[in-house]
Amino acid sequence: MRLRAVAVLAAAAALLVGLAQPAGAHGSTTDPPSRNYGCWQRWGNDFQNPAMATQDPMCWQAWQTETQAMWNWNGLYREGVAGNHQAAIPDGQLCSAGRTQGGRYRAMDAVGAWKAADKPRNFTVNVLDQALHGADYYLVYITRQGFDPLTQPLRWSDLELVKQVGKTPPQSNTLIPVNAGNRTGRHIVYTIWQASHLDQSYYFCSDVNF
Template identity: 65%
Template sequence: MSVLAGRRLSPLARAVAAVAAAVMFMMVFSAGTASAHGSTIDPPSRNYGCWERWGHDFQNPEMATEDPMCWQAWQHDTNAMWQWNGVYREGVGGDHEGAIPDGQLCSAGRTGGDRYAALDVPGEWHATPVANEFTVTVHDQALHGADYYRVYVTKQGFDPTTDELGWGDLELAGQTGVVPPGEGTPSDDPALGGVSVSIDVEAPGRTGRHIVYMIWQASHFDQTFYGCSDVVFG
């Protein structure tokens, strides 16, 4: 839970907290670049979207009312936002359903302990409008490459505002073969670096809110990345 929650701080204390947070931010993105990984950035994964919208303004109390699902994730563990590129597991060996229980897909089976647990909570997550044919963009910060990317979309009738996500709720909607390390569109965003890979997705018959689920099997190691993105069709 945030150290700022539940109490009013003096101007000096707020300034100290802001400096400490800025130092933490710089440590994550300077010391962490060599070991950086990635996530879905369009439509944004839940934690990448929170970082994109609030990473520069994380002390703004309006997050609680404007983006309540990001707020509850921030209160649960601030690192879910700062370490948006770290939702992965090692040694899965392709058995994704065996490694990740139903209800924990967005946190990759509570990888990192409870750090990403708030990502599994159903609710009014910020949703990106999409058509029934759209493109998913995954960012590979450290040029890992991929044995494959797989993109799933929830079945019609699933309600991400109330339903926990399970494997039986998903249908495969797009995939790639091998993507060599470094292949993709280079990013000129200093907070990203690396390259972006696009995957064409088809999800006929979908209307309303859904979850797009991404699996990225990195090729450099048996390391698999996962991500939940919220979308709205039609």
């Protein structure tokens, strides 16, 4: 009973921390959702539900690894990259931005059946800029045909740049039209948002099914 009470208190503390986060908000891709935003969206109000383990196992392992990765879904960024994204982030760690912030988002790199959004080949990436940072640029990549996100860790060589957007003024939602070409099946959309207010780079893995 004592262990159960400790667990309940710990969960409540995590909830309170999570509720306090919007004051320091930054942003994320919300459609198709980034991995941690999708987990928060589906389970943020029901994070103690044991059904998550079977209904959404990739989110389950992420919640067990580090709850703050989901409560802080808007803070997956690195500073001081100076545009050298590939040098800053090793293969296999793209979804966690190179295990940024002490490895808080490391579970985002886990290989497996993340929930995927069904998308046509012509679709729109929606970046939510909560803090109105604006952007120096956005880069949108999609995995090449033949890459299997269910069994393979994501590497830079698995990505193909499909869209680049230049200087963008601060706005709550930036809509980026994307053409996936002849891709079919499961893929990862990898979005880099270079914020304008600082040398602050955001990295988002979004799982899709074309």
